[in-house]
């Protein structure tokens with residue numbers, strides 16, 4: 001992985017800034033940048049200006065500190081040091097840094113995978129054990145129902161027992177489905193079709209009420225994916241939005257294609273071709289996510305709903321992962337929630353994940 005370097009003179013003018021630094025900061029090199037004040041060159045990146053400004057003021061300069069650049073959605077790891085001349089007088093400062101965004105994303109999905117694996121194993125064990133007694137309850141309640149055809153009260157109680165047992169069984173099936181490895185059957189698929197289907201399925205899963213839904217898809221947008229699984233992704237996201245909106249408000253679904261630059265620090269060749277991606281956003285103007293909840297929503301079994309299983313978003317994440325995609329969420333309490341799914345147009349994925 002290459003490093004970004006920026007060096008400044010004691011008077012605040014830029015002495016050096018390499019290409020990687022421009023890339024990481026999302027800036028373009030302009031003639032005459034060298035020799036200009038760093039506060040001017042980095043005008044659009046106030047967070048970096050703050051770090052560099054501390055170079056001559058702090059007694060202990062940060063070694064291996066991390067900085068999150070929110071505007072760029074990027075994380076950098078940096079070291080700041082003073083440059084001294086032979087007499088020990090400080091004549092400038094240098095900042096060395098790396099783009100940690102991808103490292104962080106990889107670590108995050110690795111962590112999630114491990115957590116899912118152990119939770120999944122446990123859940124599969126429990127689900128498996130529960131299946132037989134549940135089937136027993138269903139069968140025996142059915143038998144009993146036939147033995148007391150004339151008792152209305154008993155019939156109604158038995159009907160309740162049966163429906164509760166069915167519900168428990170549905171949860172067990174969902175749990176088993178969740179822990180099973182994702183097997184992709186990749187086909188070229190029309191994105192608009194998948195989204196339309198997902199809206200219909202979400203409507204049958206939960207009540208839409210008077211929620212206004214707009215679907216806006218770039219014409220002809222297609223993607224190589226497992227259409228059933230992908231439609232499950234959007235069904236879950238849309239159902240969550242309906243549930244959050246509680247029958248009123250707006251749900252905006254958009255899909256566009258975008259060429260995404262590969263990160264040269266990770267690419268095999270020095271100037272990799274940009275990858276075509278599809279970006280689907282599902283945005284509602286519901287209550288939003290409380291800050292303390294945002295980190296947990298993708299965890300299996302995390303739910304804030306009395307009837308929720310908390311598996312919806314965990315399954316979403318798993319399927320998106322299997323497609324080599326990513327999912328991000330941004331939410332402002334009181335304003336709404338936006339889920340963004342980014343998927344490669346052509347799938348290089350294997351069949352098993």
Ligand SMILES: Nc1ncnc2c1ncn2[C@@H]1O[C@H](COP(=O)(O)OP(=O)(O)OP(=O)(O)O)[C@@H](O)[C@H]1O
Nearest residue numbers: 240241244297303304305308309310311312313337
């Ligand atoms: N659009 C949204 N707006 C507000 N909160 C949301 C939204 N989507 C998800 N959440 C929160 O994330 C939690 C987890 O969602 P997830 O879909 O995983 O489970 P669930 O909807 O609670 O249950 P299930 O989907 O299994 O029926 C929800 O309980 C809810 O608190």
Ligand SMILES: [Mg+2]
Nearest residue numbers: 236240312313
């Ligand atoms: Mg859900």
